[in-house]
Amino acid sequence: MSTKRIVDCMGDICPVPVIKVKKAIREFGGGNFLVLVDNKISLQNMLKFIENLGGEYSWLKIDSDDKYHYEIEVEILVATNSINNPDEGWILAICGDTMGQDEELGRELLKAYIFAITQLDSLPAAIVLYNRGVLLAAEDSAVLADLQTLERAGVRVEICGLCVAHFGLENRLNVGEISNMYAISEVFARAGKVVRP
Amino acid sequence: MRKKNPKLIISFESNTHAIALKAACGEGLGRVIPLPTQLGISCGLAWCAEPADRATLEEIMRENAINPKEIRIVELYF
Structure with a gap:
């Protein structure tokens, strides 16, 4: 099983999470990532971004006390430059x-x-x-x-x-x-x- | 696959008649659309409805003194 790299986007607002993940994909040439975001718009943007790259994902909403965040498991087989x-x-x-x-x-x-x-x-x-x-x-x-x-x-x-x-x-x-x-x-x-x- | 369907298109001498028909019909008996090119090349408005509603619309137009210029069936994407 390949290593899962964590991309921590907690506290980041659109489009910073997408920029971070894009950078990670370019750096590591695809693979498995665990992306952490703390707002719904970032979640939606991330899912869309991964879809556009042909990647796969699953996500969970994690509640703790009065806060929540989303954990998105991402698998990108090949780093794609869709441009x-x-x-x-x-x-x-x-x-x-x-x-x-x-x-x-x-x-x-x-x-x-x-x-x-x-x-x-x-x-x-x-x-x-x-x-x-x-x-x-x-x-x-x-x-x-x-x-x-x-x-x-x-x-x-x-x-x-x-x-x-x-x-x-x-x-x-x-x-x-x-x-x-x-x-x-x-x-x-x-x-x-x-x-x- | 998109498919064209027959629609009842009513054109008018004046756009104000299209607006008047909209006011008289409210919701449910069609809508204002730009005049399809099959009925002319002006920038005017037309009424688009289901062919089955023709008699009802003609009655509404009579009651409200709205004069249609032309009433035709046109195939449109819907």
Whole structure:
């Protein structure tokens, strides 16, 4: 059995845990790791990061007194540099909840635009929501149903975790997955084309 | 695998009629969408609903003095 290396990310906030694990994978060329994080967003980001690398994981929530942390067992067979992977089609990057500067008109335009995306024969590989764009994934969003339609059709909806925390949306997202700037930068780097309406 | 399905599309002389139909219908009888290119190339709005709801929608439009420009079945991804 190979040695399990501990990556202690207690007290670290997004995206530091992912950076630490990435560094460990590069340093040791894959293997088994035990990653310790103490917040849910870091857990979600880590699981996503490991999935993107093709690794396997299992995790436990450990409660002690009034505190808790997560232990994530990770197995990476080969250190993968996903930045060098071939492109994965086109990516839609949305950084606002309006399309253009007039807010009232902009909201209607964005609604129409997201619906129009659902009607394309060639869908984006992913939609990345950041800054006020994360508001589109919230439970009261006017475009939520169309984003859910796109997700069901196989489009990944990646949401900036920092932005979610900024707007206090942690428990109000009804589509997509929380992501981090590392994963987002890799999605952009792999894309054949990034479209920003 | 995504598949196109027949939808009832109603276009209007003015976008205000699409908004008025939305107000009259509330939730459940369709939604406003950008005008599909099969019905024109304007930037206008249209109403999208299930074909089975045509009679109900025509009645609502009559009651609310909403004038449709065209009513057609269009295949859309849904």
